[in-house]
Amino acid sequence: MNRAAVTSLVVFVLLVALGWYLAELQSSQDNPPSTPVPSGAAPTGSADLAALPIAPEGKMAGYSRDRFPHWSSQGNSCDTREVVLQRQGADVRSDQECKAVSGTWNSVYDNVVVKDAGDVDIDHMVPLAEAWRSGADKWTDDQRKAFANDLSGVQLLAVTAKSNRAKGDQDPAKWKPPAQAYWCTYARYWISVKITYRLTADQAEHDALGAMLKAC
Numbered sequence: 001m002n003r004a005a006v007t008s009l010v011v012f013v014l015l016v017a018l019g020w021y022l023a024e025l026q027s028s029q030d031n032p033p034s035t036p037v038p039s040g041a042a043p044t045g046s047a048d049l050a051a052l053p054i055a056p057e058g059k060m061a062g063y064s065r066d067r068f069p070h071w072s073s074q075g076n077s078c079d080t081r082e083v084v085l086q087r088q089g090a091d092v093r094s095d096q097e098c099k100a101v102s103g104t105w106n107s108v109y110d111n112v113v114v115k116d117a118g119d120v121d122i123d124h125m126v127p128l129a130e131a132w133r134s135g136a137d138k139w140t141d142d143q144r145k146a147f148a149n150d151l152s153g154v155q156l157l158a159v160t161a162k163s164n165r166a167k168g169d170q171d172p173a174k175w176k177p178p179a180q181a182y183w184c185t186y187a188r189y190w191i192s193v194k195i196t197y198r199l200t201a202d203q204a205e206h207d208a209l210g211a212m213l214k215a216c
Contacts, residue, residue, distance in 0.1 A: 049206070052206065171204075
């Protein structure tokens with residue numbers, strides 16, 4: 001085969017590959033995934049708050065924590081909780097069943113250092129019930145499972161059981177971390193999760209987030 005023929009063949013192959021790539025790209029744009037895909041990115045300031053849709057809170061009818069299955073298996077005998085404990089703790093040691101048996105965790109909500117994994121809760125930055133009232137009631141159970149076990153972003157935090165239970169399912173208009181130095185980060189992370197999952201905020205929640213961002 002002469003050089004001209006080889007060149008023509010190479011060009012043909014490249015054009016076929018380019019055509020396939022463009023077709024796949026168009027298909028992905030026309031058929032986005034049905035399950036929310038968290039980006040893991042945290043907003044950087046109040047400009048992001050403007051992108052958060054405002055809407056009245058929905059009702060709790062039909063809500064159950066069972067509609068948000070957790071904690072899911074993550075392989076190697078570990079579930080979501082244990083993975084978060086390993087990632088967010090220091091000097092964490094786990095047993096053969098992946099249970100944390102020692103380590104140190106800094107609870108950013110209240111600036112408390114915890115040395116017993118049993119005293120640590122894994123908090124959902126945007127609580128499950130709050131997500132339900134903000135749009136997750138329209139999701140499938142698989143989508144809610146993805147949300148409840150989101151390891152890719154800022155949705156899950158290892159904090160003291162006391163602070164997690166004081167927070168409950170309240171939004172920032174009703175509860176803020178006792179450690180005021182964390183308010184800026186908390187507001188940014190809250191906004192990040194809601195925008196990522198296309199959830200809404202009510203007016204009081206929106207106003208409270210704006211006030212917290214002033215600490216940035």
